[in-house]
Amino acid sequence: xxxxxxxxxxxxxxxxxxxxxxxxxxxxxxxxxxxxxxxxxxxxxxxxxxxxxxxxxxxxxxxxxxxxxxxxxxxxxxxxxxxxxxxxxxxxxxxxxxxxxxxxxxxxxxxxxxxxxxxxxxxxxxxxxxxxxxxxxxxxxxxxxxxxxxxxxxxxxxxxxxxxxxxxxxxxxxxxxxxxxxxxxxxxxxxxxxxxxxxxxxxxxxxxxxxxxxxxxxxxxxxxxxxxxxxxxxxxxxxxxxxxxxxxxxxxxxxxxxxxxxxxxxxxxxxxxxxxxxxxxxxxxxxxxxxxxxxxxxxxxxxxxxxxxxxxxxxxxxxxxxxxxxxxxxxxxxxxxxxxxxxxxxxxxxxxxxxxxxxxxxxxxxxxxxxxxxxxxxxxxxxxxxxxxxxxxxxxxxxxxxxxxxxxxxxxxxxxxxxxxxxxxxxxxxxxxxxxxxxxxxxxxxxxxxxxxxxxxxxxxxxxxxxxxxxxxxxxxxxxxxxxxxxxxxxxxxxxxxxxxxxxxxxxxxxxxxxxxxxxxxxxxxxxxxxxxxxxxxxxxxxxxxxxxxxxxxxxxxxxxxxxxxxxxxxxxxxxxxxxxxxxxxxxxxxxxxxxxxxxxxxxxxxxxxx
Numbered sequence: 338x339x340x341x342x343x344x345x346x347x348x349x350x351x352x353x354x355x356x357x358x359x360x361x362x363x364x365x366x367x368x369x370x371x372x373x374x375x376x377x378x379x380x381x382x383x384x385x386x387x388x389x390x391x392x393x394x395x396x397x398x399x400x401x402x403x404x405x406x407x408x409x410x411x412x413x414x415x416x417x418x419x420x421x422x423x424x425x426x427x428x429x430x431x432x433x434x435x436x437x438x439x440x441x442x443x444x445x446x447x448x449x450x451x452x453x454x455x456x457x458x459x460x461x462x463x464x465x466x467x468x469x470x471x472x473x474x475x476x477x478x479x480x481x482x483x484x485x486x487x488x489x490x491x492x493x494x495x496x497x498x499x500x501x502x503x504x505x506x507x508x509x510x511x512x513x514x515x516x517x518x519x520x521x522x523x524x525x526x527x528x529x530x531x532x533x534x535x536x537x538x539x540x541x542x543x544x545x546x547x548x549x550x551x552x553x554x555x556x557x558x559x560x561x562x563x564x565x566x567x568x569x570x571x572x573x574x575x576x577x578x579x580x581x582x583x584x585x586x587x588x589x590x591x592x593x594x595x596x597x598x599x600x601x602x603x604x605x606x607x608x609x610x611x612x613x614x615x616x617x618x619x620x621x622x623x624x625x626x627x628x629x630x631x632x633x634x635x636x637x638x639x640x641x642x643x644x645x646x647x648x649x650x651x652x653x654x655x656x657x658x659x660x661x662x663x664x665x666x667x668x669x670x671x672x673x674x675x676x677x678x679x680x681x682x683x684x685x686x687x688x689x690x691x692x693x694x695x696x697x698x699x700x701x702x703x704x705x706x707x708x709x710x711x712x713x714x715x716x717x718x719x720x721x722x723x724x725x726x727x728x729x730x731x732x733x734x735x736x737x738x739x740x741x742x743x744x745x746x747x748x749x750x751x752x753x754x755x756x757x758x759x760x761x762x763x764x765x766x767x768x769x770x771x772x773x774x775x776x777x778x779x780x781x782x783x784x785x786x787x788x789x790x791x792x793x794x795x796x797x798x799x800x801x802x803x804x805x806x807x808x809x810x811x812x813x814x815x816x817x818x819x820x821x822x823x824x825x826x827x828x829x830x831x832x833x834x835x836x837x838x839x840x841x842x843x844x845x846x847x848x849x850x851x852x853x854x855x856x857x858x859x860x861x862x863x864x865x866x867x868x869x870x871x872x873x874x875x876x877x878x879x880x881x882x883x884x885x886x887x888x889x890x891x892x893x894x895x896x897x898x899x900x901x902x903x904x905x906x907x908x909x910x911x912x913x914x915x916x917x918x919x920x921x922x923x924x925x926x927x928x929x930x931x932x933x934x935x936x937x938x939x940x941x942x943x944x945x946x947x948x
Contacts, residue, residue, distance in 0.1 A: 339366060339410065339412055339437045339528070340357075340361030340366065340410065340411040340437075340527075340529070340532065341408070341409070341410055341435050341436075341437055341494060341496050341515065341526060342357030342358055342361065342408070342409045342410075342525070342532050343407070343408040343409070343435075343506045343508065343526035343527070343551070344357070344406065344408075344525055345405065345406040345504055345505065345524050345551050345552050346406075346520070346523025346524065347405055347522055348405065348523065349403070350371075350374070350402070350404050350406055350407035351371060351373055351396060351401050351402055351404075351407065353407075353536070354408070354409035355371065355389070355392070355393060355409070357409065357527060358371075358389055358392075358409050358410075358411050360529075360532045360534070361411055361527070361528060361529060361531065361532050362389060362411065362937060363531075363588070363732040363733065363937065366389075367386070367387070367412060368384065368386045368387065368412045368423070368424035368425075369389050369391075369409070369410065369411045369424065370384030370385065370409065370410055370412075370425050370426055371392070371407055371408070371410075371426070372402075372407055372408050372426040372433045372435075372498065373402035373403070373404040373407035374404045374405075374406040374407060374504055375402050375403055376404060378500075378503055380428075380433050380498060381400075381402040382426055382428070383395050383396055383399070383400065383401075383402065384424035384426070385424065386424060389411070404504075405504060406503075406504040406505070406506065406553075407498075408426055408433065408434075408435045408496040408498060408506060409426075409435065410424075410426060410435035412424055423459050423460065423461050425463060427459070427461065427466075427467045428464075429455075429466075429467030429470055429471035429472075430455075430471040431471050431499060431500045432468075432470045432471045432474060432497060432498070432499055433467070433497070433498045433500075434463065434466060434467045434497050434498075435463075435496045436462075436463040436466055436493055436494070437493065437513040437515075437528060438492035438493040438494060438511070439462060439492055439493075440462040440463075440465060440489055440491045441490045441491035442489065442490040442491065443466075443491075446465050446469055446488065446489070450465065450468050450472060453472065455468045455471075455472070462491075466485070466493070466495070469485055469488060469489070470482070470497065473485055474499065476501075478497070478499050478502060478507050478550075479507075479548060479550070479559055480563065482497070482507060483548075483561055483562075486509065486511070486561060489511075491511075491512075492511055492512030493509070493510070493511050493512070493513055494508070494511075494514065494528065495507075495509050495510075496508050496526050504553065505551065505552050506524075506526060506551045506552075507548065507549065507550055507551075508526045508543060508549040508551065509543075509548045509549070510544070510545060510547060511545050511546055512545065512689065512692075513528075513687075514528060514529070514685075514714070514715070515527070516528075516530055516540045516541065516543060517541040517543055517549045517556055518530070518533040518536070518537050518539065518541075519537060519540070519541070519556055519570070520536050520537035522553050522554060523537075523553055524551040524553065524555075524556050525537070525540075525551075526549070530573045531730060531732075538572050538573040539570055539573075540570075540571055540573065541558070541568045541569070541571065542571065543558075546560065546561040547559070547560060547561075548560075548561075548563075571712075571713060574712070587733070587925075587929075587934075587936050588732040588936045589733035589737060589826070589925055589935050589936055592731055592732070592733055592737050592738045593738070593784065593918070593922065594784065595729070596737065596738045596741045596780050596784075597777040597781040597784075598777070599726075599727065599728045599729065599738045599741060599742050600741055600742055600745045600776055600777050600780060600914075601777040602727040602729075603727045603728070603742045603745050603746065604745050604746075604773060604774065604776075605774070607749055608749075608770055608773075608774055611767045611770060612753075612756070612766055612770055613749045613750075613752045613753040613756075613766070613770055614753075615750065618706075618722055618723055618724045619721070619722035620706070620753065622753070622757040623757075624704075625753065625754050625758065626757050626758065627676060628676065628678045628704075628754075629676040629677060630656065630657050630658075630659070630677045630678075631650060631656055631657070631658045631659075631677070631678045631679075631680060632658070632659050632660075632661060632666075632671070632673060632677065632678070632679045632698070632703075633646055633658060633659070633660045633661070633682065634660075634662075634663050634666045634680070634681050634682075634691060634694045634695075634698075635660075635663060635681065635683060635688075635691060636662065636663050636664065636683075636688055636690055637736075637821065638684075638735075638736040638739070638740045638743075638821060639682040639684060639688075639691075639736075639739075639740075639743060640660065640661075641740070641814065641817045641821065642747060642818075643660045643680070643682050644814035644817060645744055645747055645811060645814045645913050646658070646680070646747035646750070647660050647814075648810060648811050648814055649747055649751035649811075650747075650750075650754060650755075652910075653751050653752065653754075653755040653760060653769075653910070654754040654755035654758050654760050655758065655760050656754065656758065661694075662690075663681075663688065663690035663691040663693070664690040666690075666694045666697075667690060667693045667694045667697055671698075671701070673698060673701050673702075673703045674701050674702040675702040675703070677698075677702075677704070678703065678704050678705070678706060679694070679695070679704070679705050679706070680705075680708060680750075681694060681695045681705060681706070681707050681708070681709075681720065682708045682709075682743055683707070683709050683714075683716050684710045684711075684731065684736060684739040685709070685710070685711055686707070686709035686710065686714020686715060686716040686717045687711070687714050687715050687716070688716070691716060692715050692716055692719070695707070695719055696719065699719070699721070704721045704722070705719075705720045706721065706724065706750075707719070707720030707722070708723075708724045708726060708743060708746050708747075709723070709724075709726065710725065710726045710727075710731070710739055710742070712725060724746050724749075724750070726739065726742035726745075727742065728741075728742045732936065733935065734825070734826075734936065734937060734938055735822055735924070735938065737822075737921050740818060741780070741914070741917065744913060744914060744917075745773065745776065745914070748769075748773050748911070748914075749773070752766050752769050752770055752773070769908065769910065769911075772907060772908045772910075772911050775907070776907070776914045776915075779905055779907050779914060779915050780918060782905045782915075783904045783905050783916075783918040783919070784922075786903070786905055787902050787904055787918060787919040787922060788922060790900075790902045790919070791902065791919050791922035791925075791926055794881055794923060795926035795927040795929075795930055796926075796930060797852065797879065797881075797900070798823075798827075798829070798852055798923065798927045799927060799930045799931055801829050801851070801852050802829070803829070803832075804820075804823065804829055804830070804831040804832075804852045804853070804854070805831070805832060805833070805834060805843070805847075805851065805852070805853045805854070805873070805878075806819050806820040806823075806831065806832070806834070806854050806856070807833070807835075807836045807839070807853060807854070807855040807856070808833070808855065808866065809836050809837065809857075809862040809865060809866055810859050810862055811859055811909075811910075811912065811913055812856035812857060812859055812862070812866065812916070813833070813835045813836070814913070815856050815913050815916055815917055816833040816834075816855075816856050816920075817833045818917065818920065819833070819854065819856070819917070819920030819924070820832060820833035822920060822924035823920075823923065823924040823927065825924070825938055825941060826927075826928040826933060826935035826938050827924060827928045827931055827933060827935075828931075828933065828939070829927070836855070836865065836866050836869040837869070839869055839872060839873070840872070844876065847873050847877065847878050848876075849877035850878075851877070851879065852878070852879045852881060853873045853879065853880050853881070854881045854882075854923070855869070855870045855880065855881070855882050855883070856882075856883045856884075856916055856920075857882060857883070857884045857888070858883070858884060858885055858904075858909065858916050859912070863884070863888065867882075867890070867894055870882060870897055870898065871894070874897040874899075875897075880897060880898050880900070881898075881899065881902065882898050882900070882901050882902070883902045883903075883904065883916055883920070884901065884902075884903060884904075885903065885904055885906040885915070885916075886903040886904065886905055886906050887906045888903070902919045904916050904918065904919060
């Protein structure tokens, strides 16, 4: 959510800041701006509502600040509507800041500052933060920042420039992620390493309540007691090419095509002697045997990967599993404790609700397992055990390959747990693991097999106002993700239902021509799902069925199916790895046909780091 960049070095700061903001567009935003220390010592701001191109046009047509130090921001509105005025950076007399997060007690602080003679020109909590910093500034930036931290309630990552300390940036973090990059005679701050890969792969992770001071030639770190300390320098394990489109028209379709490689990279090192091996993640058979119950906690797409995990774990290992929306889990006073395992799934590793659920689980005595894609992220650092999903950068807001690698990890975990619990034999585990090891090729075959059919069927969805997804068992878990993908990037209202629930209310919504997409890959459930499809067809629906290539239907059933998309066959348990592909492609091509930028859908952010 939102994006911060900062630079101090020898390059044109305006160019570096705009470049960094461009690489952070995927996070979601509604306005953008930069502030630069100019050669005369003044700080000049340029801000614009809307897409980043509006800011670029302003810099080109009106005025481009010239200097070697500055801060920039892409904003996603929380307090105050999107506008040039409300865009970041914000000024507080002698202080200029950019801010991610939410200042929860901003109204109280605003009243205090107003009583002390400060004026406010925006509706943002960030302007309050800027003025509070100015209030505490007595010539010592570090002391000012710690005084600020003691007053503010909420989450924040700040890039700060003080008017009288030229070509220097200060940064501080609480909850919201922030990194500090270093190059040769230059330094950076950013919300994400993606923003600085053009210039350096070296960076530090700023921890909670840590302060950084940056100049072109030095980076210093201080704790909240103002004691200076050293940090571990990290090296990004992917380069700028991995974050580019590589000839594809959109990031989303590129990332769909990257799924076979991402899954192979994730699972191959964790299969040894034909069996899952998660020992490098801290997961042993002895530990798995102790768990009585498992909770899977996540948000959005990650939660739907967890839904597949629930079916797998309960079906194979016979261990009870609950799947919770993180934002509900943290407030429902969950009954968990010793002997329970809480699995937190998050692509970014910074999802605010998921991180709080992790902390609550640990405080109640449960063990925690983080499944994340970003090394060094908050969830990664705070989990008792950790499995990295090696998806590489995922730029499109609508997740595809991150979901797929999360699925692959759930399979590895379920197989390992089932074997540890004695619920399956070694031979059965070897058979299932062999099938999982073959899924990269399966996914590629699925893409190649269904892409043309999906392009065609997508043309039938463009005019829809509403749409249903149906499924049973694992197919129901898949339908949830398929529905989310479609609504995220096409703006078509879409709902997913367990097929058997149709007659308990939702079937009343079926009308002439409404598309209904059913998934039927579980052999024992196919007749029941097809029966539900026939029910909606009889009420005028346009029906689309996703099934495996070996499924054969009778003449009467064929009449109820307007379109059939067949995917490569594999073991029933592993069919989600094949069947999710057409659901991703249907959403993508429907978005293409509607002329929507699916990489940056409206109102959505890639990483949600506030409640």
